[in-house]
Amino acid sequence: MDQLKNLESEISDNPIPCDICGLMLSCESDFKAHMLKHTPVKLYRCGVCASTFTKGYSLKTHMQAHTGEKSFRCDLCDSAFIRRSELKIHTRKHTGEKPYTCEVCGSAFSQKSNLKTHVLTHTGEKPHACEVCDLTFAQSSHLKIHMVTHTGLKPYSCEICDSAFARKEHLSRHMKIHSGEKPYTCEVCGSSFSRKTNLKTHVLIHTGEKPHSCDVCDSTFSQSSTLKRHLESHAGVKPFKCELCDSVFSRNESLRYHLKTHLRDSANISVQCVDQHFEKDEILKLASTKDSNSM
Known part of the structure; x- marks a missing residue:
């Protein structure tokens, strides 16, 4: 003693x-x-692979990756994890805890890594560059998804139709077309949408907000796609061509209206009637048939 x-x-x-x-x-x-x-000396070596570790418990945790053992189980669901830290992060999904807060805008996150990625939206930093083209990305995961566009691979196929997609979330979005699911509902008018982005765009109709402005004139638009079409009018670009005559248009809507005139003239149907009862492909087919019969 x-x-x-x-x-x-x-x-x-x-x-x-x-x-x-x-x-x-x-x-x-x-x-x-x-x-x-x-001065880390890695004394603990994995007998399965060549990995080495400075601490014995790190090797023990690593071995679970080989054995598939998941010692840390969630008390609220059936999920299980190799590391205690992974379980801690998972538990926040149940509790709603978000301990990491952005000092710029106040957004909160459950993981520190998500906060780091978010901060890049304020700094504009995009450290992950594509080696094939000049595009850069804030997240490595976004770069990985982008690289698929260069390979042309579309590993996610629809079991109902022949559509295939490069990203799993694009397939999930596509499947809502078949199911008719529209989970995103407007709180103002009750309109529902299959995509969250479509709901966000729709809400601008109620707010009157037009965040997309033309650099050439003073026009503003609620959708970036509408601005893009508008800019083509300044550039004189007319990518939409009528298959029945030589007319060209800067907007698909203008081509559609033009096709109605073919059907109206050949079938003596009013433009309003065509607009209510026919889609573009039907208009083109009917107008083409009438024109060929009249010759």
Whole structure:
């Protein structure tokens, strides 16, 4: 007992300083363990792969990746995880806890990594560059998705029709066409939409907001796609051509209206009637048939 007391006295009275960071360690064993942080020696090697670790429990955690063992289970659902930290992050989905807050706009996040990615939207930084083209991205995951456009691969196929997609979320969005699902509802008028972006665009009708402005004139638009079409009018671009005559148009809507005139003239049907009862492909087919019969 006296030896133990003497040892405890020696530990407390003679702390060992770290020459690198200045931290005072109470005993030699703590000092040695601390020094591994500055000069990591990876003494623990995985017997399955070539990975090495500075600490035994890190190797133990790593081995679960090989065995598939997931020791940390969620008490609120059936999810299980290899690491305690992963379980902690997952639990926030149930609790709604978001401890990481953006100092610029106040947005909150459940993971520190998500906050770091969000901050890039304020700085405009896009550190992930495509090696094929000049596009850059704020997130590595976005770059990975983009790279698929260069390969042309579309691994996600619709089981109902022949459509295929490069991204899984695009397939999920497409499936709503078949199911008729429209989960996004306007709180003002009750209109529903299959895509959240479509709802956001629709809401601008109620607010009157037109955030997209033309650099050439003073026109403003609620949708970026409408602005794009408008800019083509300044450039004189007319990509929409009538298949029945030589007329060309800058807007698809203008071509559609023009096709109605073919059907109206050949079938003696009013434009209003055509607009109510016929789609573009039907108009083109009917007008083409009437024109060929009249020759």
